[in-house]
Amino acid sequence: MRPEDLQLLTTPGTVAVSGDLVLVSITKPDLEKNTYRGGLHRVFPDGTTTPWTHGDRDNAQRISPDGRFVAFLRVSGKSKPQLYVVPVDGGEPRPLTDLPLGAGAPVWSPDSSRIAFVARVPEEGRYGTTDDGPEAEAPRRITRLDYRVDDVGFRLDRRPRLHVVTLDGEVSEVTDGSFEAADPAWIDDSTLVFAAPRDLGAVETLNADLYTVPVTGGTPSLLVRTAGDASMPFVAESSLFWLGTEFSGIDAVARNHGLWKASLDGSGVVRLTDVETVDVERLSGQPVADATGVLLVVRNRGALELRRIPFDGGPGEVLAGTEAAVRSFATDGSTVVVVVSTPDDIGQVEIVGTGVRTAFPSVDARRVVELNGSASDGYPVHGWLVLPDGDGPHPVVMAVHGGPFMYHSWGFFDEAQVYATAGYAVVLPNPRGSAGYGQAHGQAVIGKFGSVDVDDVLSLLDVALAREDVDSERVGVMGGSYGGFMTSWLSAHHGERFRAAWSERAVNAWDSFGGSSDIGYFFADAYCGPDPEAQRAMSPLTYAEKINIPFAVVHSEHDWRCPLEQAQRMFVALKRRGVETEMLIFPGEGHELTRTGQPRHRRQRFDAVLEWWGRYLKA
Numbered sequence: 001m002r003p004e005d006l007q008l009l010t011t012p013g014t015v016a017v018s019g020d021l022v023l024v025s026i027t028k029p030d031l032e033k034n035t036y037r038g039g040l041h042r043v044f045p046d047g048t049t050t051p052w053t054h055g056d057r058d059n060a061q062r063i064s065p066d067g068r069f070v071a072f073l074r075v076s077g078k079s080k081p082q083l084y085v086v087p088v089d090g091g092e093p094r095p096l097t098d099l100p101l102g103a104g105a106p107v108w109s110p111d112s113s114r115i116a117f118v119a120r121v122p123e124e125g126r127y128g129t130t131d132d133g134p135e136a137e138a139p140r141r142i143t144r145l146d147y148r149v150d151d152v153g154f155r156l157d158r159r160p161r162l163h164v165v166t167l168d169g170e171v172s173e174v175t176d177g178s179f180e181a182a183d184p185a186w187i188d189d190s191t192l193v194f195a196a197p198r199d200l201g202a203v204e205t206l207n208a209d210l211y212t213v214p215v216t217g218g219t220p221s222l223l224v225r226t227a228g229d230a231s232m233p234f235v236a237e238s239s240l241f242w243l244g245t246e247f248s249g250i251d252a253v254a255r256n257h258g259l260w261k262a263s264l265d266g267s268g269v270v271r272l273t274d275v276e277t278v279d280v281e282r283l284s285g286q287p288v289a290d291a292t293g294v295l296l297v298v299r300n301r302g303a304l305e306l307r308r309i310p311f312d313g314g315p316g317e318v319l320a321g322t323e324a325a326v327r328s329f330a331t332d333g334s335t336v337v338v339v340v341s342t343p344d345d346i347g348q349v350e351i352v353g354t355g356v357r358t359a360f361p362s363v364d365a366r367r368v369v370e371l372n373g374s375a376s377d378g379y380p381v382h383g384w385l386v387l388p389d390g391d392g393p394h395p396v397v398m399a400v401h402g403g404p405f406m407y408h409s410w411g412f413f414d415e416a417q418v419y420a421t422a423g424y425a426v427v428l429p430n431p432r433g434s435a436g437y438g439q440a441h442g443q444a445v446i447g448k449f450g451s452v453d454v455d456d457v458l459s460l461l462d463v464a465l466a467r468e469d470v471d472s473e474r475v476g477v478m479g480g481s482y483g484g485f486m487t488s489w490l491s492a493h494h495g496e497r498f499r500a501a502w503s504e505r506a507v508n509a510w511d512s513f514g515g516s517s518d519i520g521y522f523f524a525d526a527y528c529g530p531d532p533e534a535q536r537a538m539s540p541l542t543y544a545e546k547i548n549i550p551f552a553v554v555h556s557e558h559d560w561r562c563p564l565e566q567a568q569r570m571f572v573a574l575k576r577r578g579v580e581t582e583m584l585i586f587p588g589e590g591h592e593l594t595r596t597g598q599p600r601h602r603r604q605r606f607d608a609v610l611e612w613w614g615r616y617l618k619a
Helices: 003-008 414-421 439-443 452-465 482-493 510-516 520-528 532-537 540-546 564-577 599-616
Strands: 011-018 021-030 035-037 040-043 049-051 057-063 069-075 082-087 114-120 160-166 171-173 182-188 191-197 208-214 221-224 231-236 239-244 258-263 293-300 303-310 317-320 325-332 335-342 345-351 356-359 367-374 380-387 394-400 425-429 470-480 500-504 551-556 581-586
Touching: 003 021, 003 414, 003 599, 011 057, 011 335, 011 345, 021 057, 021 345, 021 599, 040 057, 082 114, 114 182, 160 191, 191 231, 221 239, 293 325, 317 335, 367 452, 380 414, 380 452, 394 414, 394 452, 394 482, 414 425, 414 599, 425 452, 452 470, 452 482, 470 482, 470 599, 482 500, 482 540, 500 599, 510 520, 510 532, 510 564, 520 532, 540 564, 551 564, 551 599, 564 581, 581 599
Parallel strands: 011 325, 182 231, 303 325, 394 425, 394 470, 470 500, 500 551, 551 581
Antiparallel strands: 011 021, 021 035, 021 040, 040 049, 057 069, 069 082, 114 160, 160 171, 182 191, 191 208, 208 221, 231 239, 239 258, 293 303, 303 317, 325 335, 335 345, 345 356, 367 380, 380 425
């Protein structure tokens, strides 16, 4: 895959099924128009497909319980997503909403007459509600720490509210915006259950509980006070299920999400999955129930496995995703449909158990090899090596993932494929701190950044460098977010092992991160502890005087997760010392540039990465 091949990536997203109707959303970057395009496609039993809608961007499709309608989100041009509905047997999609900040994913009522959704509602005078423009808005009075979030912006003046819309387009607000509401589900045709901050967000909190509210509106009632937090509730088998973690205070980091269950009155709360070994991936979609259990995706050693968890609990049966990544799924009766990504394919639609798979246009992929080894303390290390064509020996780039409670997976990774196509062997480690290897593995770096995680990534790098087809003398290191932190740290403490570094959207200094990041007010203390000296000892900027290798500082202008000042402080520290360094700043982008940023910026970033490594790693 070359940088310009970004526009060839046809990515299947959400999927829905009802009877023989299988719908998948498709997204494709458009470099010329600098946007993303795609509609809904129908997948037939023989694996063939045909376009089913023709909007600029259609996704989040949901088929009504009676099988008569499909509701979905449509983005037209640069507008906000709005809810549309279309009959299953054909016709022109009709808009149901026209909200200033757009609508969230649809949730059908049991009787198929209404749709619940979440939408942010702006305060009067803000976010386009007047013609004066944002510069003329009144000043914001900030009294809370949780006042903004990356890729959204300021949040307290546009809290998400529950809404209900009829098929005639009559929209009603169910909650009043005094708190943030999320993840609505129907208990019955007259009652909604949803997740909200504890005590409805009276003060800053990381805890979330489950509440009910009449569909006609009114005062919410607490249904379940959780052991930590809750998300994605749903009703099945006359019981309430949800995903959640267990923690108190700010100790919410590196916690495995599990499946929970209670009676519909909120009593009898029980966790159905093991806290240590089962970690549910929420990004793959809402859990759903079939006749014998709950379907959800579990993170397991880089695999994203679709499992069926029995209604009374357990590890569950793996239905799909062995040495692969299930990106989304849906079920109807005995039919289970998944979107599966593999190391050499960005995504296929698979009808589980039938052998039917639908592939979409993709790119030529380079070979991926699994790596296993041991750290210096005997702890097992695991990851992958993406190899270029040819015999080598190839120059090496080690790419550390973000998080840290995230992972490299068995799914297609466009970045690694671009670098491998350009001739670099790419090492992808999942060190201690990563997700999918047990909760203890994820929590192993709390209070210990720069210790066992460093041991793990260097040990896996050594496994790769022992191969004859890689060049141990030409090695670079790169990463974003926590991976950027690790790049900065490794450059300072193990710079002799690398010829150059590419540190992207990094955390470099915990002291300023605590006050500048959207999550800084709790994240720094949760991972490093509250002692300023301990935070300083775990900050790469503290050791900037030890960095002597060529060092690229890369950041997005509007990154509120790891703010731009983190890049600026490192750049100035290195530049003053005369280190060969440069800073690359992407205008208008947030923390998610490499995944969902403007297509042109993603292409330009790829070009810049390859130019950098061409300078320092090519023979």
